[in-house]
Amino acid sequence: xxNSPYLLKPASxxxxxxxxxxxxxxxxxxxxxxxxxAILVQIALASATALAAEALILKLRDKPILLFLGDGSALxxxxxxxxxxxxxxxxWLTVLAVVLAIVVAKHLYGGxxxxxxxxxxxxxxxxxxxxxxxxxxxxxxxxADFATQWQMISGAxxxxxxxxxxxTPLDALRTALHTAGSGAxxxxxxxxxxxxxxxxxxxxxxxxxxxxxxxxxxxLLQQRIxxxxxxxxxxxxxxxxxxxxxxxxxQHFAEPLFHLFGGGAMLAAFFIITDPVSAATTPRGKLIxxxxxxxITWIIRSFGAYPDGIAFGVLLMNIAVPLIDRATQPxxxxxxxxxxxxxxxxxPS
Amino acid sequence: xRSLFDFHGGVKPDYHKExxxxxxxxxxxxxxxxxxxxxxxxGGMPRPLVAAGEQVRKGQRIxxxxxxxxxxxxxxxxxxxxxxxxxxxxxxxxxxxxxxVIENDGREVWIERQPFDIHAHSAEQTRAYxxxxxxxxxxxxxxxxxLKLAPGKAGKLDALVINGAECEPFITCDDMLMRERAAGxxxxxxxxxxxxxxTRVLIGIEDNKPQAIAAMQAACAGLSGIEVIAVPTxxxxxxxxxLIRALTGIEVPHGKRSTDYGVQCxxxxxxxxxxxxxxxxxxxxxxIITVAGNVESPRNxxxxxxxxxxxxxxxxxxxxxxxxxxxxxPMMGVAMPGDEVPVVKATNCILAGSKNLFPPPxxxxxxxxxxxxxxxxxxxxxxxxxxxxxxxRIFGKTQEYHLFDCIECGCCAYVCPSHIPLVDYxxxxxxxxxxRETEKEAADRAREHHEFRQxxxxxxxxxxxxxxxxxxxxxxxxxxxxxASVTQTEAAPSPATEARKALIAAALERTRAQxxxxxxxxxxxxxxxAEIAAIEARRAEIREQARPHLPPDN
Numbered sequence: 001x002x003n004s005p006y007l008l009k010p011a012s013x014x015x016x017x018x019x020x021x022x023x024x025x026x027x028x029x030x031x032x033x034x035x036x037x038a039i040l041v042q043i044a045l046a047s048a049t050a051l052a053a054e055a056l057i058l059k060l061r062d063k064p065i066l067l068f069l070g071d072g073s074a075l076x077x078x079x080x081x082x083x084x085x086x087x088x089x090x091x092w093l094t095v096l097a098v099v100l101a102i103v104v105a106k107h108l109y110g111g112x113x114x115x116x117x118x119x120x121x122x123x124x125x126x127x128x129x130x131x132x133x134x135x136x137x138x139x140x141x142x143x144a145d146f147a148t149q150w151q152m153i154s155g156a157x158x159x160x161x162x163x164x165x166x167x168t169p170l171d172a173l174r175t176a177l178h179t180a181g182s183g184a185x186x187x188x189x190x191x192x193x194x195x196x197x198x199x200x201x202x203x204x205x206x207x208x209x210x211x212x213x214x215x216x217x218x219x220l221l222q223q224r225i226x227x228x229x230x231x232x233x234x235x236x237x238x239x240x241x242x243x244x245x246x247x248x249x250x251q252h253f254a255e256p257l258f259h260l261f262g263g264g265a266m267l268a269a270f271f272i273i274t275d276p277v278s279a280a281t282t283p284r285g286k287l288i289x290x291x292x293x294x295x296i297t298w299i300i301r302s303f304g305a306y307p308d309g310i311a312f313g314v315l316l317m318n319i320a321v322p323l324i325d326r327a328t329q330p331x332x333x334x335x336x337x338x339x340x341x342x343x344x345x346x347x348p349s
Numbered sequence: 350x351r352s353l354f355d356f357h358g359g360v361k362p363d364y365h366k367e368x369x370x371x372x373x374x375x376x377x378x379x380x381x382x383x384x385x386x387x388x389x390x391x392g393g394m395p396r397p398l399v400a401a402g403e404q405v406r407k408g409q410r411i412x413x414x415x416x417x418x419x420x421x422x423x424x425x426x427x428x429x430x431x432x433x434x435x436x437x438x439x440x441x442x443x444x445x446x447x448x449x450v451i452e453n454d455g456r457e458v459w460i461e462r463q464p465f466d467i468h469a470h471s472a473e474q475t476r477a478y479x480x481x482x483x484x485x486x487x488x489x490x491x492x493x494x495x496l497k498l499a500p501g502k503a504g505k506l507d508a509l510v511i512n513g514a515e516c517e518p519f520i521t522c523d524d525m526l527m528r529e530r531a532a533g534x535x536x537x538x539x540x541x542x543x544x545x546x547x548t549r550v551l552i553g554i555e556d557n558k559p560q561a562i563a564a565m566q567a568a569c570a571g572l573s574g575i576e577v578i579a580v581p582t583x584x585x586x587x588x589x590x591x592l593i594r595a596l597t598g599i600e601v602p603h604g605k606r607s608t609d610y611g612v613q614c615x616x617x618x619x620x621x622x623x624x625x626x627x628x629x630x631x632x633x634x635x636x637i638i639t640v641a642g643n644v645e646s647p648r649n650x651x652x653x654x655x656x657x658x659x660x661x662x663x664x665x666x667x668x669x670x671x672x673x674x675x676x677x678x679p680m681m682g683v684a685m686p687g688d689e690v691p692v693v694k695a696t697n698c699i700l701a702g703s704k705n706l707f708p709p710p711x712x713x714x715x716x717x718x719x720x721x722x723x724x725x726x727x728x729x730x731x732x733x734x735x736x737x738x739x740x741x742r743i744f745g746k747t748q749e750y751h752l753f754d755c756i757e758c759g760c761c762a763y764v765c766p767s768h769i770p771l772v773d774y775x776x777x778x779x780x781x782x783x784x785r786e787t788e789k790e791a792a793d794r795a796r797e798h799h800e801f802r803q804x805x806x807x808x809x810x811x812x813x814x815x816x817x818x819x820x821x822x823x824x825x826x827x828x829x830x831x832x833a834s835v836t837q838t839e840a841a842p843s844p845a846t847e848a849r850k851a852l853i854a855a856a857l858e859r860t861r862a863q864x865x866x867x868x869x870x871x872x873x874x875x876x877x878x879a880e881i882a883a884i885e886a887r888r889a890e891i892r893e894q895a896r897p898h899l900p901p902d903n
Contacts, residue, residue: 279718
């Protein structure tokens with residue numbers, strides 16, 4: 001017999017996770033529309049791998065398998081990995097990434113609720129460091145039919161690979177700007193590939209995928225599954241940094257809209273940095289956490305060797321979460337003047 | 350419309366209030382046997398004034414307040430005391446406590462009831478009268494009311510808050526009381542005003558009780574300085590601190606007296622009980638109770654204290670699948686150990702439960718730090734952090750995260766998507782901390798005794814050796830000199846002894862300084878100290894129960 005409260009709100013981890021998956025659908029639809037069915041294959045592959053890996057390790061850890069499989073958290077991780085990786089990577093890379101995320105980044109740290117790092121971002125970072133070539137297999141919009149895509153995923157050699165893949169908008173711009181002696185500016189680089197790599201205001205196709213994520217993310221906000229602090233602080237900081245740099249040196253720094261819709265910013269803002277387990281939890285802490293990720297992301301994008309920096313930003317800020325949370329405890333009822341200071345100085349423990 | 354302040358958090362569960370508010374309050378028939386527990390308030394346990402075999406009248410004092418933090422108890426009927434013995438209490442652990450068992454003679458022979466003229470008595474006398482009339486907070490906390498009717502350090506009381514919010518689902522006893530007996534409540538408020546002299550009186554009622562609001566407004570018509578205010582319906586708006594915050598913007602911190610912040614809060618039921626005691630000379634022997642939940646006909650009853658819950662429940666015809674009784678509402682109520690336990694002053698609701706009505710929660714999942722609990726916490730706590738530390742038994746950290754500011758309202762557990770019984774973890778951590786403190790106090794006392802004994806033995810030894818020296822053949826003079834030195838030691842200690850004593854004192858001081866005092870158990874208000882004392886007393890009682898049972902002497 002349990003104790004009060006006897007009334008419970010009909011809420012569950014499962015319903016939270018399923019709604020997160022549903023919110024990914026608009027972005028996914030745009031993805032399929034512009035870049036073909038390959039992403040669906042990768043999502044199916046990642047999901048199956050995640051469920052199998054999760055079941056296996058739950059069994060090894062002697063935990064109730066069906067209960068935990070049913071929570072849906074492994075599926076969310078799988079989808080986010082599939083949506084972060086280039087859709088034309090060979091199948092084993094996806095499997096490896098998902099296994100690393102589920103087994104190492106999640107369960108070796110204690111399983112659901114215990115992982116300090118975002119599992120999907122751990123997997124992404126490991127893959128981009130280990131397989132930089134394969135991790136550039138982004139599809140050119142509308143370039144390949146499904147059979148060719150299937151061939152690439154299955155690992156078979158494909159002729160004319162260069163025509164089938166395309167640099168992401170961020171990568172294309174970075175390469176153009178960094179190529180010594182080219183003298184390219186942001187405007188000239190973009191106009192050179194307008195209509196193929198670049199679209200209306202960011203990447204062709206990708207801007208619509210990002211728009212889909214934005215739509216799903218707004219729905220998650222409306223559903224109160226995520227709070228506004230994380231996406232707003234992330235997107236605002238990114239906009240501010242990019243805007244300032246572009247204003248100072250428009251030749252070499254892309255404008256904010258390009259940063260918001262050109263890479264993984266929308267996916268990150270609403271689906272990745274909002275992973276509650278590894279994010280900061282206090283209202284002020286969330287603002288700091290998200291702003292920090294945006295800062296690191298923008299620095300890596302603008303000055304670093306990697307095309308996108310979100311994964312590294314997330315991981316670096318993940319490890320700062322305990323400190324951020326501790327330093328930003330909100331004042332308690334009736335202690336609005338003093339609670340904060342009491343806490344920072346630490347009580348007996 | 351005045352502007353209201355908001356309190357953080359809160360939830361909106363299904364209210365289920367309509368069913369029990371359809372019919373007027375009915376008077377529950379007096380039972381044949383009543384079991385009146387002596388300890389029905391925060392504070393000291395009243396001592397019995399009657400013994401088995403004695404005749405009592407209705408309203409006769411049968412338990413006298415033990416000190417000032419206590420309240421008297423009275424015979425709810427006339428009849429014969431058949432026993433003063435240990436009976437099971439309406440407490441989740443089913444512990445036993447001393448009760449006066451009265452056989453009702455059905456004759457309703459009252460004591461002589463005299464209205465109490467507060468103008469002819471000092472405020473101190475009025476408070477003593479209310480203590481002896483057994484008036485305690487009827488919102489559920491059962492804190493002796495007379496103690497709250499004294500001015501605080503702030504001197505002037507800004508606001509007297511009257512709590513008619515009644516935010517717990519199912520419960521409508523305050524609602525019905527306000528609808529039917531608003532005049533009595535307002536009379537009680539006027540008495541409180543004379544004792545507290547507040548600048549203004551704010552009556553807070555949740556806006557889902559339009560009839561109660563109308564009745565109270567009608568009763569207050571023409572009175573200055575009293576305002577009836579509808580507060581938005583959101584649990585726990587009826588928590589005293591939350592209501593004070595909503596009506597005045599003042600936050601009374603945990604462990605502090607609200608009077609020191611210029612505000613005091615009473616339940617509407619308490620106001621009515623004060624009116625009955627002062628104007629009619631009737632001590633607190635009955636109260637309004639909502640009988641609801643898994644019953645055929647939910648309703649409010651005016652029930653004599655000491656009536657077995659089973660008999661009250663029967664009036665509302667419990668459904669056959671009823672599997673438990675809850676005292677209080679579904680958010681903060683406690684499950685009863687049996688249905689024979691008596692109605693006490695704290696019983697505002699008897700809620701019948703079943704597997705359908707209150708299904709067992711789904712399996713507990715790990716915390717995913719989603720923070721939903723923090724969003725709804727009316728004390729602005731981080732419940733999930735408290736949970737992590739309570740689960741890991743790092744109790745020092747739970748106190749750093751303000752465990753004792755938790756009011757156990759249950760909002761966090763209500764919204765938790767992982768179905769973690771969060772409040773259970775906090776209750777566990779609190780009781781562990783209290784137990785450790787008691788142990789530490791006992792250990793401190795033992796050590797002090799030990800040190801004192803060592804000092805005494807040392808002194809005895811010196812005296813003895815001095816006496817021995819006196820007895821030796823060394824001569825009277827030497828003996829006398831030695832004895833003189835001892836006496837001198839006692840009267841004016843020699844520098845050597847003094848130095849040693851200073852050393853000991855310094856060492857003791859160091860030890861004391863090193864002892865860690867848990868952060869928010871210092872500066873406890875009398876309420877909490879009393880609460881802790883009450884819990885310790887219950888522990889002692891449980892230990893007593895664990896021993897082979899012997900019939901009590903009385």
